[in-house]
Amino acid sequence: MAKQINCECGYVARGEREDEVIARIRDHMRSDHPELLEQVSDEDLRGWIEET
Numbered sequence: 001m002a003k004q005i006n007c008e009c010g011y012v013a014r015g016e017r018e019d020e021v022i023a024r025i026r027d028h029m030r031s032d033h034p035e036l037l038e039q040v041s042d043e044d045l046r047g048w049i050e051e052t
Helices: 018-032 042-048
Strands: 003-006 010-016
Touching: 003 018, 003 042, 010 018, 018 042
Parallel strands: none
Antiparallel strands: 003 010
């Protein structure tokens, strides 16, 4: 089952595994929301993952 995180800006990070989704949302955060990189932990991100 695929997994995803929906960013408030509309970006959707998708992947087959949690680590793929986290890497993609981190890349997105790095380019679009750098102020959040230090504030949001991987554990926080795991809690935001939805199965699709």
